[in-house]
Amino acid sequence: MIKKTLVAAVAAALTFSAAQAFAQSRSQIRIVGSSTVFPFSTAVAEQFGRTTNFKTPVVESTGSGGGLKLFCAGVGVGHPDITNSSRRIKISEFEKCTKVGITITEVKIGFDGIVLANSKSSPPLVLTKKQIYQALAKEVPMGGKMVPNPYQKWSDIDPSLPNAKIEVLGPPPTSGTRDAFVELAMEGGAKGFDGLEALRKADKKAFKAAAHAIREDGAYVEAGENDNLIVQKLEANPNAIGIFGFSFLDQNADKIQGALIGGVEPSFENIAAGEYGISRSMYFYVKKEHVGVIPGIAEYVAEFTSEKASGEEGYLTDKGLIPLPAAERKTVRSGAMKLAPLTM
Amino acid sequence: MTDVIAPGPARKTDLSAKRLKRRYAAEARFRAYGLLAILAAVAVLGLLLSSVVIRGYTAFTQTEIAFEIHFDQEVIDPEGSRDPATLAQGDYQLLVKRALYELFPEVTKRREKRRLAGLVSSGAGFTLRAMVTDDADLIGRRQKVWVKSSDDVDSFVKGFIDRDLPAADRRIKDDEIAWIDALANRGDVATRFNSTFFTTGDSREPEQAGILGAAVGSFLTLVVTLLLSFPLGVLAAVYLEEFAPKNRWTDLIEVNINNLAAVPSIIFGLLGLAVFLNFMGLPRSAPLVGGMVLALMTLPTVIIAARAAFASVPPSIREAALGIGASKLQTVTHHVLPLALPGVLTGTIIGMARALGETAPLLLIGMVAFVVDIPGSLSDPATVLPVQIYIWVDSPERAFVAKTGAAIMVLLAFLIAMNALAVVLRKRFERRW
Numbered sequence: 001m002i003k004k005t006l007v008a009a010v011a012a013a014l015t016f017s018a019a020q021a022f023a024q025s026r027s028q029i030r031i032v033g034s035s036t037v038f039p040f041s042t043a044v045a046e047q048f049g050r051t052t053n054f055k056t057p058v059v060e061s062t063g064s065g066g067g068l069k070l071f072c073a074g075v076g077v078g079h080p081d082i083t084n085s086s087r088r089i090k091i092s093e094f095e096k097c098t099k100v101g102i103t104i105t106e107v108k109i110g111f112d113g114i115v116l117a118n119s120k121s122s123p124p125l126v127l128t129k130k131q132i133y134q135a136l137a138k139e140v141p142m143g144g145k146m147v148p149n150p151y152q153k154w155s156d157i158d159p160s161l162p163n164a165k166i167e168v169l170g171p172p173p174t175s176g177t178r179d180a181f182v183e184l185a186m187e188g189g190a191k192g193f194d195g196l197e198a199l200r201k202a203d204k205k206a207f208k209a210a211a212h213a214i215r216e217d218g219a220y221v222e223a224g225e226n227d228n229l230i231v232q233k234l235e236a237n238p239n240a241i242g243i244f245g246f247s248f249l250d251q252n253a254d255k256i257q258g259a260l261i262g263g264v265e266p267s268f269e270n271i272a273a274g275e276y277g278i279s280r281s282m283y284f285y286v287k288k289e290h291v292g293v294i295p296g297i298a299e300y301v302a303e304f305t306s307e308k309a310s311g312e313e314g315y316l317t318d319k320g321l322i323p324l325p326a327a328e329r330k331t332v333r334s335g336a337m338k339l340a341p342l343t344m
Numbered sequence: 345m346t347d348v349i350a351p352g353p354a355r356k357t358d359l360s361a362k363r364l365k366r367r368y369a370a371e372a373r374f375r376a377y378g379l380l381a382i383l384a385a386v387a388v389l390g391l392l393l394s395s396v397v398i399r400g401y402t403a404f405t406q407t408e409i410a411f412e413i414h415f416d417q418e419v420i421d422p423e424g425s426r427d428p429a430t431l432a433q434g435d436y437q438l439l440v441k442r443a444l445y446e447l448f449p450e451v452t453k454r455r456e457k458r459r460l461a462g463l464v465s466s467g468a469g470f471t472l473r474a475m476v477t478d479d480a481d482l483i484g485r486r487q488k489v490w491v492k493s494s495d496d497v498d499s500f501v502k503g504f505i506d507r508d509l510p511a512a513d514r515r516i517k518d519d520e521i522a523w524i525d526a527l528a529n530r531g532d533v534a535t536r537f538n539s540t541f542f543t544t545g546d547s548r549e550p551e552q553a554g555i556l557g558a559a560v561g562s563f564l565t566l567v568v569t570l571l572l573s574f575p576l577g578v579l580a581a582v583y584l585e586e587f588a589p590k591n592r593w594t595d596l597i598e599v600n601i602n603n604l605a606a607v608p609s610i611i612f613g614l615l616g617l618a619v620f621l622n623f624m625g626l627p628r629s630a631p632l633v634g635g636m637v638l639a640l641m642t643l644p645t646v647i648i649a650a651r652a653a654f655a656s657v658p659p660s661i662r663e664a665a666l667g668i669g670a671s672k673l674q675t676v677t678h679h680v681l682p683l684a685l686p687g688v689l690t691g692t693i694i695g696m697a698r699a700l701g702e703t704a705p706l707l708l709i710g711m712v713a714f715v716v717d718i719p720g721s722l723s724d725p726a727t728v729l730p731v732q733i734y735i736w737v738d739s740p741e742r743a744f745v746a747k748t749g750a751a752i753m754v755l756l757a758f759l760i761a762m763n764a765l766a767v768v769l770r771k772r773f774e775r776r777w
Binding site: 026030035038039041042043045049050056058060061078120227228245247248251252253254313315318319 | 458462466470505506509512513514515547548549621625627628629710712713714715716717725735737738739740741742745
């Protein structure tokens, strides 16, 4: 008897699933993409769901690259409508997208600073990009050639730095934060060496390989994507330095402090003014073909770009977003509202 | 061996007493080791649970602030139409802000006002909206209302922010502390049971975030998993154990099933992505697909456990049934299956418990997502409890640490409930011979 009902239930479940396959509509927006933009995107989604009659969009955190891959897979309800990205779309991704007939609208939402921070129980650090490169590169130039990184202590690099072991907790290679850190801080530091600068002019690829390689002898610890965990580890170990997004520094200002990079403190104002050296722009991309098919996309874009959300006093700044300058915000908003197609 | 010179009989008893003593000592040591092992396990478990509880229990309460709200008709319903659509659109947060400005008239600067308004949750307006939707007569009146505080104020009132720290290091500044103290002196700050946590879905604001969405998602997913994996697993096990001939093919199948039980779960997620989403076109993030993927994952566990249970039924019972003229099918359904049921159920529950804690395969089919609405059907976007824990632990807001602990407690409660069910079912069906 029990078995009969179970069999019937399974049959019912299977028919149900088959019926689902034919359901060709979707009533809520689907968003994928960067884990860095995730906190902002979800905040807007929630606000949007509460204040309008549309359903709350579903936001997945897939990483920038993974998001663009899903986004560019095609047009239709099975594919996401919007993807978040903590870097600009690459030409290759753009071509892939246009090939399947997708018209993309790019919306720049603001900046995110990457900070190097340590526990408040030790003195604040003052670093330059060059020193960061020397501390973390796999090979550093010394006496005209590249040698495996010999520095064990910060004071080995520069006597003004603390006499403590180099111990940096940072994101793994799969992370967008790591990409941006390597591009902005490590490359920036590598350029400071004449030999490497000459290499950059001669052979871009070789320069990138030299500048992007992070040491693997234990001084750089891949601490995973969980930035809260890094904060806890920093608290426990006053010599350790962590690398993460500005919003985590902002939320944990009582426990950790950001290192000055090139004499500039990682503060809201400095990042917004573009003075802090390690900051990047964040974007989201909208699939124009879905506007009007999936309800609410235009309204979601309007909400995201409104002053109420991403303006200087908007609720996203409470979440750690660093807004664009006022004039740029205006251009971005008008472009987004018109759904101006992206060209590359 | 020094006392060999001792007289015969005495030596004998002496030696045996010594040997006996050694054996007793060895036994006592062995028992101590065992006890030690258990104590170590209990201590680690206690440490784990207490760290979760200590971190998480504060999430079950929420600081609320009371003040008199003027339900101004001008703001809510300027035309006086009492039309529900108009009422839903009103700027209720403005009412809260006005009430606060009224309470502290000395606050005039824009930044200070912003901070003052930040004392209460950005969801406070929704509380007022719900009140007005319930009772439109409130419009135009003044009434004292309790609303949730913001997460920072909540942390401060619960003592997680030290007021002796320098102001720059605190998320709550001096003037905010003064306002909270002023409200507290009037008895208008209270910490109450946080029912929101059990009745809503996820939110970006810690004070508005709830676990119900994820719990419902987990439940729907597990229902699908159970409905698929239990009958399929039991039927496969019955066939393999009772009917199938012993040959190279069944051996091959058996080896494969054993291997499948050890395959990392993310592989099943990849399979689900390729087959259920891309080929069959089922919706992303749906509990239906999640349940199907987890069913694939639990199936080998169920089959192995069920086969072991069937094998442990004494052959004499089968022979007796066959001997009095039962058919093979009758033997299985009337005798072997009922006797093996407790073992089958245990295996199924173990598989389900593993499925409950899984996140990796769900990542690939889009269930690691921010979902606010509570899923109402198998095809609605949903997330599950362990994913909710993961999302919260990764959020920058400090108050989510407590939410994470609380969510872990809910997950454990879910697990204990499932195991309790298993024990009850086992006791009911257990038979001795």
